[in-house]
Amino acid sequence: MKSVIERYNKTKEEHNQMGNPTSEVKFWQREAAMLRQQLQSLQENHRQMMGEELSGLSIKDLQNLENQLEMSLRGVRMKKDQILMDEVQELNRKGSLIHHENVELYKKVNVLRKENMELQKKVYGTRDANGSNRNSLLINGLTIQDDSHVPVHLQLSQPQDEDRELTPPRPTKLGLQLH
Numbered sequence: 338m339k340s341v342i343e344r345y346n347k348t349k350e351e352h353n354q355m356g357n358p359t360s361e362v363k364f365w366q367r368e369a370a371m372l373r374q375q376l377q378s379l380q381e382n383h384r385q386m387m388g389e390e391l392s393g394l395s396i397k398d399l400q401n402l403e404n405q406l407e408m409s410l411r412g413v414r415m416k417k418d419q420i421l422m423d424e425v426q427e428l429n430r431k432g433s434l435i436h437h438e439n440v441e442l443y444k445k446v447n448v449l450r451k452e453n454m455e456l457q458k459k460v461y462g463t464r465d466a467n468g469s470n471r472n473s474l475l476i477n478g479l480t481i482q483d484d485s486h487v488p489v490h491l492q493l494s495q496p497q498d499e500d501r502e503l504t505p506p507r508p509t510k511l512g513l514q515l516h
Contacts, residue, residue, distance in 0.1 A: 348364075384390045385402055386409075394402065 381390065385394070386406065391399065391402075
């Protein structure tokens with residue numbers, strides 16, 4: 338902080354003298370020299386942080402560098418851990434939403450299945466013990482069942498003579514059964 342204040346004071350003094358072009362040139366030359374020195378210092382520090390040009394450092398300097406690197410590494414790891422934890426939380430949230438959606442879809446599918454079964458019962462009737470569909474109709478205490486899987490055989494016959502009328506005709510099986 339002291340160096341910033343000193344630099345400010347120097348700049349202020351030099352600015353007052355800037356009315357002169359020679360002093361202005363000298364100011365910018367000194368400013369450029371300071372910036373070059375800062376750049377070299379930063380480049381050297383960077384190289385040392387990267388493990389290069391360590392031969393001129395003392396044990397204490399190396400320990401300081403190691404401590405700086407460990408603190409920096411700790412900060413990087415903490416940031417990485419935080420990012421990973423945030424991602425895990427986001428994935429858990431998304432997984433929970435997907436799970437909730439799946440539960441809702443499962444409920445809707447079950448409702449649709451029940452509705453489908455009810456419609457099938459209405460359309461095809463109920464299944465009997467043989468597994469065949471039977472629609473039944475109750476008329477005057479008689480149950481008429483229609484077995485849709487039994488083929489209907491109809492036969493045409495010639496008109497019968499009066500003599501044959503004495504024998505009762507055989508009933509034609511139409512696939513309907515009276516009970």
